[in-house]
Amino acid sequence: MPAGRSAPAKSSADNRGGKTFNRRRLITDAARTACGVALFGLAVGLYSRQSRSLPADAIRPPGALREKNFLAACTRCGLCVRDCPYGILKLAELGENVATGTPYFTARKGPCEMCTDIPCVPPCPTGALDHALTDINKARMGLAVLIDQETCIAFKGLRCEVCFNACPLLGKAIRIDYRPNARTGKHAIFPPVVSSEYCTGCGLCERVCILEEAAIKVMPVRLAKGALGRHYRHGWEQKQKAGGALVTPDPEHKYNLPEGMDYEHAGRGLIPRETAPDMPFPANPLDTLSKGIGGAR
Amino acid sequence: MPVAIEKLGRDAIAGKGWFGAHKWLILRRISQLSILALFMVGPVAGVWILKGNLSSSLLAETVPMTDPLLFLQMIAAGHLGFARDAIIGAALVLAFYLLVGGRVYCAWVCPVNIVADAAHWLRRRLAIRGSARIGRDARFWMLGLVLVLALVTGTLAFELVNPVSMLHRGLIFGMGFAWTIILGVFLFDLFVMKHGWCGHLCPVGAFYGLIGAASLVRVRADNRAACDDCMECYEVCPEPQVIPPALKGEHRRGGKAHAAILSGACTNCARCIDICPHDVFNFGLRFPARSAGRRQPLLQGTARHGA
Numbered sequence: 252m253p254a255g256r257s258a259p260a261k262s263s264a265d266n267r268g269g270k271t272f273n274r275r276r277l278i279t280d281a282a283r284t285a286c287g288v289a290l291f292g293l294a295v296g297l298y299s300r301q302s303r304s305l306p307a308d309a310i311r312p313p314g315a316l317r318e319k320n321f322l323a324a325c326t327r328c329g330l331c332v333r334d335c336p337y338g339i340l341k342l343a344e345l346g347e348n349v350a351t352g353t354p355y356f357t358a359r360k361g362p363c364e365m366c367t368d369i370p371c372v373p374p375c376p377t378g379a380l381d382h383a384l385t386d387i388n389k390a391r392m393g394l395a396v397l398i399d400q401e402t403c404i405a406f407k408g409l410r411c412e413v414c415f416n417a418c419p420l421l422g423k424a425i426r427i428d429y430r431p432n433a434r435t436g437k438h439a440i441f442p443p444v445v446s447s448e449y450c451t452g453c454g455l456c457e458r459v460c461i462l463e464e465a466a467i468k469v470m471p472v473r474l475a476k477g478a479l480g481r482h483y484r485h486g487w488e489q490k491q492k493a494g495g496a497l498v499t500p501d502p503e504h505k506y507n508l509p510e511g512m513d514y515e516h517a518g519r520g521l522i523p524r525e526t527a528p529d530m531p532f533p534a535n536p537l538d539t540l541s542k543g544i545g546g547a548r
Numbered sequence: 549m550p551v552a553i554e555k556l557g558r559d560a561i562a563g564k565g566w567f568g569a570h571k572w573l574i575l576r577r578i579s580q581l582s583i584l585a586l587f588m589v590g591p592v593a594g595v596w597i598l599k600g601n602l603s604s605s606l607l608a609e610t611v612p613m614t615d616p617l618l619f620l621q622m623i624a625a626g627h628l629g630f631a632r633d634a635i636i637g638a639a640l641v642l643a644f645y646l647l648v649g650g651r652v653y654c655a656w657v658c659p660v661n662i663v664a665d666a667a668h669w670l671r672r673r674l675a676i677r678g679s680a681r682i683g684r685d686a687r688f689w690m691l692g693l694v695l696v697l698a699l700v701t702g703t704l705a706f707e708l709v710n711p712v713s714m715l716h717r718g719l720i721f722g723m724g725f726a727w728t729i730i731l732g733v734f735l736f737d738l739f740v741m742k743h744g745w746c747g748h749l750c751p752v753g754a755f756y757g758l759i760g761a762a763s764l765v766r767v768r769a770d771n772r773a774a775c776d777d778c779m780e781c782y783e784v785c786p787e788p789q790v791i792p793p794a795l796k797g798e799h800r801r802g803g804k805a806h807a808a809i810l811s812g813a814c815t816n817c818a819r820c821i822d823i824c825p826h827d828v829f830n831f832g833l834r835f836p837a838r839s840a841g842r843r844q845p846l847l848q849g850t851a852r853h854g855a
Contacts, residue, residue: 280683287682288689296697299705322703323625326618326634327713328604329721333590342717344724351708351724352603352717376604376614376633377622 302350307470309348309355310392310454312340313363314372314384324379327352331371331380337364340371358454358469363392365419365453388420393452394475395425395445395467403466405442408432414456414467415443424449425456443467447476556672556783559825572818579656587720602657602716603707604637612637615713617694617755621706624698642759648816650760654746654753655817659715663730664746667737668786680741684789684813687754694751711745712752743786753815761812766834767820768808769794774826781820781829787813791820795828806836 305311305318312331315321331354332340339361343349356363365387372380384390395414400406418425425443432438443456445467454469490496506514511524560569567574586598587605599606604614614637622630645653654661697705707713711729718726737744746753769775772795781795782788790811821829 284683284686284689288686288693291690292693292697295705295709296701299697299701299703299708302708303703319702320627323698324622324627324629325704326603326614326622327704327707327717328600328614329717330600330604330606332721333596333599342721344718344722344726345714345729346725350703351726352713374599374606374633376606376612376631376637377627378629378631378634379627382631 302348305350305355305471306348307474308357308359308468309343310358310363310452310469312354312356312371312380313369313387313390313392313451314375314380314382315392316379316381321379322350322353324377325353326377326379328376329354330374330376334370334374336366336370337361339363356454358393358457359465360458362454362458362469363390363451365390365451365455388449388451390451390453391472393454393469394447394472395450395452395454395456396470396475397443397445397467398470399466400442402462402464403442404461406440408434408438408440410441411461412441412443413459413461417455417459419453419455420449420451424451447472556780557823559778560780560823563825569822572822576656576817577662580659580662583657584659584716584719587716591720601713601720603713604634606633611640613641614638615752616642616759617752618704618707620755621695621698621704624695625702625704645756645759646763647765649763649765649814650756650758650812651753651815652760652763652765653756654750655815658712658752659719660712660730660733660750661746663715663734664737664743664786667734668743671738671742676739680744682741682744682748684748684787686748687750687757690749690751691754691758706751710752712750747786757812759812760814760816761810763812764833765816765831766808766810767794767814767816767818767829768832769828770807770830770832771826771828772796772807775828776826778825780823780825784819784823786815786817786819787811790814808832808834808836810834 303319303322311318311321312335316324327342329342332342339356340354341356342352342354345351349355367387369384369387369390372382372384375382397403403411405411412427415421415425415427423446425445427441428444429439429441432440452469452472456467457465457469460467508514508521513522513524514520515522557569563569583598587601590596590599597608599609602615603618604612606612612633614634616638619634619638622634694706709729711733714726715730718724718730733745737746741748769791775795781791785791790809790813793811794807794809816831818829818831821827821831
């Protein structure tokens with residue numbers, strides 16, 4: 252009824268007691284507000300989904316819950332920031348890629364110094380930093396990954412081991428492996444190797460890496476770790492656990508070896524059998540050769 | 549019936565002097581700035597009285613405080629493994645505002661209030677009349693939205709854009725681009741809508757308004773017989789719709805006129821107490837006066853009102 256929308260008709264509706272008009276206005280006003288608010292909510296909701304993806308180089312304080320749960324729990328109060336004695340923690344500011352107001356640190360600029368009393372965790376009022384974390388070595392802020400073997404000078408055969416020596420769990424979280432140096436043919440390569448079993452993701456290794464851009468970096472665990480299919484079993488582990496083969500054991504492989512010889516896979520290769528019962532000749536060929544010479548012997 | 553800007557407050561100043569006519573305003577600014585200062589002397593001077601920010605804080609290293617609205621959002625977002633401090637903190641803050649008035653948070657604590665008041669002041673100076681038409685109940689839709697957002701996203705989504713926490717946190721911990729949102733609030737209040745953010749949209753204010761609907765300390769119009777309908781209190785009040793029930797005695801309980809402003813929307817800012825040349829308003833409790841003789845105003849607007 253387009254005519255009904257003209258001004259005189261409107262006022263006549265008002266004059267009729269205004270009940271319809273008021274109800275109509277009430278509903279349209281409510282719809283207007285609801286639509287505006289919902290549009291705002293849509294924008295914020297979509298923005299919140301985006302802000303859930305924490306950049307890989309932003310590391311949460313020790314004890315932080317999984318990112319989604321953390322964003323449900325962190326009030327952005329900054330009490331952890333205040334109680335970090337090294338001042339490495341920072342609340343994200345609007346415009347940064349980290350969810351606004353939440354605490355993080357950057358390993359290359361300032362890594363977690365792994366205080367044994369973990370002073371940043373107890374002040375957290377909401378448990379966004381899990382108070383159950385009392386041993387800093389159990390923290391899993393991320394995982395150090397030697398991400399670039401092409402620039403790491405240890406892989407060039409140079410002795411560096413700076414990251415190894417900076418590691419608070421030296422020898423466990425970072426070990427030094429050795430392998431032959433194929434370039435020189437006579438030296439060893441001593442590459443640092445990270446163990447996810449021990450690495451807390453503190454980032455001390457990343458800070459001290461002598462390269463201009465660190466070759467070892469703390470990554471979020473979800474990015475740094477692979478995961479074996481849940482159905483997958485390593486046969487040798489199962490065998491050890493069961494104390495014996497769980498399937499029909501393989502028949503021992505027979506090789507066509509020179510007579511009197513054995514073959515060992517793990518190292519020695521072709522080896523003479525200790526005792527050679529069928530040998531027509533004594534084990535020492537000199538005995539045969541010398542037979543009959545100087546019979547006095 | 550707008551009051552002429554040049555006339556606004558003249559009678560009050562004539563009667564009570566400039567300080568008398570701005571007493572509560574000055575106290576409010578002192579309160580807002582000193583709370584901010586208490587948070588800031590820690591990082592600046594190493595004196596830790598209040599640590600954290602308005603979202604959660606620790607008073608004197610012992611008393612925890614947490615914004616109850618954030619606490620509700622946390623529950624909505626599905627975080628139930630609270631540490632003890634959040635529960636105690638939210639309860640303490642809730643109890644405090646139940647006592648002193650819910651939206652005391654808005655008028656006496658929130659830093660955005662200074663921004664909004666500045667915008668309103670400038671709006672009056674520049675005689676900007678036009679204002680967008682959004683109902684005052686939009687803030688309750690916003691409050692609902694904040695909780696729904698937490699529920700749907702599973703995160704404290706509103707905190708990503710909340711001007712209230714953003715300004716306070718920004719001042720203490722670093723602003724980033726948060727100033728753009730604050731500038732947005734200022735310009736919105738100035739050009740788009742009178743009392744736009746605080747009076748119509750802010751869900752934090754809406755939440756504290758719900759607390760205020762049951763809070764103890766209220767502004768009362770105990771001396772309303774002296775009202776000469778000059779309308780100046782309506783002009784300065786950020787929520788003028790709360791005044792008539794108390795001032796004009798429409799609100800009755802048990803047959804007696806109820807002089808207390810009972811609406812939760814009242815921020816207890818006390819500008820009405822300041823501006824009134826006849827000391828109609830005063831701070832008091834929410835209960836109806838038993839009898840005229842026993843009426844005991846908690847705090848008189850001013851003691852030396854002559855003529």
